[in-house]
């Protein structure tokens with residue numbers, strides 16, 4: 001499946017679990033798909049030694065324009081989007097792997113402005129969010145009344161900050177947070193990406209009205225569970241439209257990213273390479 005005649009030049013920012021998987025896919029399958037890896041950047045460059053060809057290692061993120069990327073994929077940390085997202089958009093489309101960064105209103109505004117100024121797209125990887133298009137369609141039709149995303153895993157799978165880091169897990173199942181996704185993202189930036197994707201998929205509710213729930217569950221040693229519950233308008237009988245999905249994703253003990261999510265990211269990368277470079281924020 002070649003994307004079209006011209007190879008797309010792709011840069012990857014972050015070389016952890018997701019970055020290593022994407023780089024490996026790009027090196028092995030990229031050429032036949034019309035994708036060329038043009039750089040990899042990691043905060044700790046030593047991590048790339050021996051597995052990323054030296055010519056592809058980018059030492060200074062600010063120099064990425066010299067590699068002329070068509071798409072930069074961020075799979076590092078929300079801070080990278082907050083600090084460098086708008087600068088990247090000057091040179092390239094951007095695929096955001098850490099959308100919890102967009103809970104910060106200034107960051108979202110900067111990305112939107114840079115996207116329009118430089119005519120580059122901000123793509124957001126749906127990650128673990130099941131039913132993204134259905135949520136967006138219901139929202140666009142004016143029928144989405146509530147949306148709640150629950151993420152449950154073993155406490156070792158969480159990377160929590162601020163007051164959440166101090167909440168003790170009491171008993172086998174502890175609700176660590178329940179409330180607007182905007183409030184959760186800064187406290188659990190690595191574990192709220194699915195909820196942030198939901199907030200972007202449903203702009204009528206957005207970060208302030210999509211509800212995020214974070215649950216520490218001692219029984220989920222090797223799995224991340226994401227539940228999406230939404231309601232729509234009442235039908236003729238008065239009963240409301242409702243959807244409830246339950247996604248069980250096998251994960252290595254203590255990992256932030258489950259196995260199926262790694263595959264979903266590669267599909268997002270391929271998907272956004274087939275979309276036009278339209279200003280604005282688009283889930284893929």
Ligand SMILES: NC(=O)c1ccc[n+]([C@@H]2O[C@H](COP(=O)([O-])OP(=O)(O)OC[C@H]3O[C@@H](n4cnc5c(N)ncnc54)[C@H](O)[C@@H]3O)[C@@H](O)[C@H]2O)c1
Nearest residue numbers: 014015016017018043075076077098127128190193194257
């Ligand atoms: N959208 C989703 O559903 C979803 C799912 C899983 C992971 N993610 C996000 O994708 C990103 C990568 O995930 P991963 O599983 O590969 O994580 P990982 O911990 O395996 O790798 C992260 C990489 O980024 C680097 N990094 C960490 N903090 C950094 C910082 N402040 N500045 C620069 N570099 C930094 C690390 O050195 C590492 O190389 C994370 O932000 C994670 O939260 C999103």
